[in-house]
Amino acid sequence: MSRKIAALSILVASMGITTAHAQFSDNKIKIGILTDMSSLFSDVSGPGSVEAAKMALEKLNYKIAGQTVELVFADHQNKADIGATIARRWYEVDGVDVIMDVPNSAVALAVNQIAKERGKALIISGAASSVLTGAQCSPTLVHWTYDTYALANVTGRAVVDGGGKNWFFVTADYAFGQALQSDVSKVVEARGGKIVGVVKHPLNTHDFSSFLLQAQASKAQVVGFANAGGDTTNSLKQAAEFGLVKGGQKMAGLLITIPDIHALGLPVAQGLLFTGAFYWNKNQDTRAFSKALAARNKGIHPDMIQAGVYSSLLHYAKGVEAAKTDAGRQVVDAMKRIPSDDNLFGKGVVRSDGRKIHNMYLFEVKQPSQSKEPWDYYNVVKEVSGEDAFRPAKDGGCTF
Numbered sequence: 001m002s003r004k005i006a007a008l009s010i011l012v013a014s015m016g017i018t019t020a021h022a023q024f025s026d027n028k029i030k031i032g033i034l035t036d037m038s039s040l041f042s043d044v045s046g047p048g049s050v051e052a053a054k055m056a057l058e059k060l061n062y063k064i065a066g067q068t069v070e071l072v073f074a075d076h077q078n079k080a081d082i083g084a085t086i087a088r089r090w091y092e093v094d095g096v097d098v099i100m101d102v103p104n105s106a107v108a109l110a111v112n113q114i115a116k117e118r119g120k121a122l123i124i125s126g127a128a129s130s131v132l133t134g135a136q137c138s139p140t141l142v143h144w145t146y147d148t149y150a151l152a153n154v155t156g157r158a159v160v161d162g163g164g165k166n167w168f169f170v171t172a173d174y175a176f177g178q179a180l181q182s183d184v185s186k187v188v189e190a191r192g193g194k195i196v197g198v199v200k201h202p203l204n205t206h207d208f209s210s211f212l213l214q215a216q217a218s219k220a221q222v223v224g225f226a227n228a229g230g231d232t233t234n235s236l237k238q239a240a241e242f243g244l245v246k247g248g249q250k251m252a253g254l255l256i257t258i259p260d261i262h263a264l265g266l267p268v269a270q271g272l273l274f275t276g277a278f279y280w281n282k283n284q285d286t287r288a289f290s291k292a293l294a295a296r297n298k299g300i301h302p303d304m305i306q307a308g309v310y311s312s313l314l315h316y317a318k319g320v321e322a323a324k325t326d327a328g329r330q331v332v333d334a335m336k337r338i339p340s341d342d343n344l345f346g347k348g349v350v351r352s353d354g355r356k357i358h359n360m361y362l363f364e365v366k367q368p369s370q371s372k373e374p375w376d377y378y379n380v381v382k383e384v385s386g387e388d389a390f391r392p393a394k395d396g397g398c399t400f
Contacts, residue, residue, distance in 0.1 A: 023325035025095055029069045031057075031313070032096040034086060034111065035126065037075035040204050040230030041103040043259035045126045048306040049101045051296040055289075056313040064317045065324065072096065076107050078203060083107035084114060091118045097326040098123060098316060101309050103229075105129035105176035115140050121328035123316060125308030128228070128255060129179040130391060133355040137398035140328040141354045142335060145308030146277050148180040149391040151254055154275040154362050154384050156187035159222055159252050165193040167252075168220035170211050170235055172227035173200040180226040180254050196220045205231055208238045216244055224252040232256065233263045240268045256363075257303035261377045266368040269377075273364050275389075278304035278344060279378050285343035301375040307344045312356075315340050348386060353398040357386035 033053050035045045050073045062069045072090070076083035083102070090096035091114060099115065102108040103126030115122035116138040123142045124132060130149040132141065167188050171177040177200070185195050197218045199211045212235070215223045223244060225235050232253055239251055253260070256274035280290035280301045289310070293302045319335035320326055332354070340348040340356070348358035362382040371377060 023327070024065070024067050025097065025326055027067065028095075029064045029067050029098075029320065029326050030094070030096045031069060031071050031316075032087075032090045032099045033071065033073035033101050033309070034076055034083060034090075034099050034107075035073060035101045036078055036103050037073075039078055041078070041126065041228065043263075043300060044229055044257045044303050045101055045103040045305050045309075048293065048297045048300060048302055049126070049309045051293055052302065052306045052310040053100065053313055055293060055296075056310045056317075059314070060317055065321045067320075067326075076102070076104065078104050078107065080104075080106045080110040084110040087111040087114045091115070091120045097121060098328070098331070100124075100313065100316075101126045101305070103127060103305065104174075105132075105179065106174045108132060109136055109175055112136060112138055112141055115328065119328050121316070121331050123312045125312055126305045127176065129175050130183060130396070131175075131179055133351075133353045134391075134396040134398060137353050137396070137400060139354075139400055140332050142312065142332055142350055142356060143354055144312040144356045145304050146275075146360070147355070147390070148176070148183045150360050150389045151180060151275045152183035152187050153391075154360055154382075154389055155252060155254060155273060156184045157191065158273055158362050158381070159250070160188055160191045160193045164222035164250050164252070166196050166219075166221045167193060167224050168196055168215045168218040168222070169198045169224045169226050170208070170215055171198060171200045172203055172231055174203055176228065177226045181224075184224055184226065184254060201227070201231070201235075203231070206234060208235045209242070211235070212239055212242050212244065215239075216242060216247065216249070220249065222250045222252050224254055226254050228255045229257075229260070233260050236260075236264055236272075237268060256365075257305065258301055258375065258377060259303060261365055262301075262375065266366060266371060266377065269365045270367045271365060273362065273381070275360055276304050276363055277358065277360055278302075278307040279361065279363065279380070281376055281378070282380070289344060311340075311342050311344050314342060315350075351393055353393050353396055355390055355393070355396075357390055359386055360384045360389040
């Protein structure tokens with residue numbers, strides 16, 4: 001009898017080992033960086049996001065929960081159908097466990113539907129639309145770095161409270177621009193301001209003359225640019241050329257990143273107010289990370305999107321360790337249970353709707369005489385707690 005019991009114990013133990021290994025598909029963790037490698041968001045995400053992911057994996061020695069990690073990346077070309085096709089192949093054929101970054105909200109919304117259907121993890125650092133943790137929320141999604149609500153809430157409040165009551169929007173005509181315009185409009189109107197006009201432009205526009213002439217003719221106190229990347233730099237450069245600022249109108253860049261400021265130059269960008277989650281020169285830790293990433297990315301200093309890729313990948317690793325699996329829902333649930341605390345974003349938490357909560361900052365672009373070294377472009381006007389910056393979960397409309 002004792003031999004039978006011993007044999008049964010060995011069998012049960014071996015089954016337990018098999019079950020434990022079965023929690024990791026293909027006995028490895030596969031991470032996909034879906035990004036813009038070649039177009040208007042490539043400087044703020046793209047190659048820098050890929051290098052940020054590599055830096056995080058090097059810190060982990062390319063191991064998570066004892067499993068080898070493989071990294072792949074692809075260019076979604078800012079087209080939702082291409083992004084969705086890549087995501088479906090990665091999840092269903094190539095064994096990718098989590099997709100990260102995903103600048104461009106239209107692409108992110110398409111990928112989110114596939115991740116939700118397949119029960120796969122999706123961690124967004126690049127896309128901004130607040131609908132991702134609202135009506136389109138998913139139990140397998142984490143929205144890590146920022147969103148249109150926080151941008152609108154912090155920047156919109158500051159500009160309106162500073163006297164900018166009447167607004168005209170120059171808006172990118174896709175999901176991100178529409179969400180940002182909507183979120184800012186609510187803030188402006190709630191604080192007694194008024195929207196006097198809107199003009200929409202196609203993605204990746206080079207000639208903003210007709211749009212800016214409409215903004216100029218509106219006589220609005222504030223021209224809000226609800227666009228991003230190359231669209232932002234092109235529109236702000238041309239606004240300066242058209243004399244909007246000299247004519248007394250205030251420019252509000254609603255999503256500004258440090259490569260945008262670098263492209264504009266301080267003489268054009270000085271005085272701009274905007275919101276962000278990260279500044280490379282904030283402290284010793286952010287500076288060390290940023291210098292290391294810049295050395296790997298043609299000297300381009302990182303913005304909050306690339307810092308978010310690094311930070312979120314490290315927290316994803318903690319989620320996998322805690323869940324003891326790479327199954328999307330279980331990992332995301334574990335990420336929500338574990339408070340985050342890293343050298344780039346400080347303390348935070350992933351909320352039940354998938355929204356990562358951490359402090360945000362109101363920045364002002366320095367005057368040329370204030371800049372002490374290359375890429376030294378920001379003054380911190382105000383630090384805003386995550387609870388005050390991001391939309392309350394009860395107001396988002398997330399259904400799960």
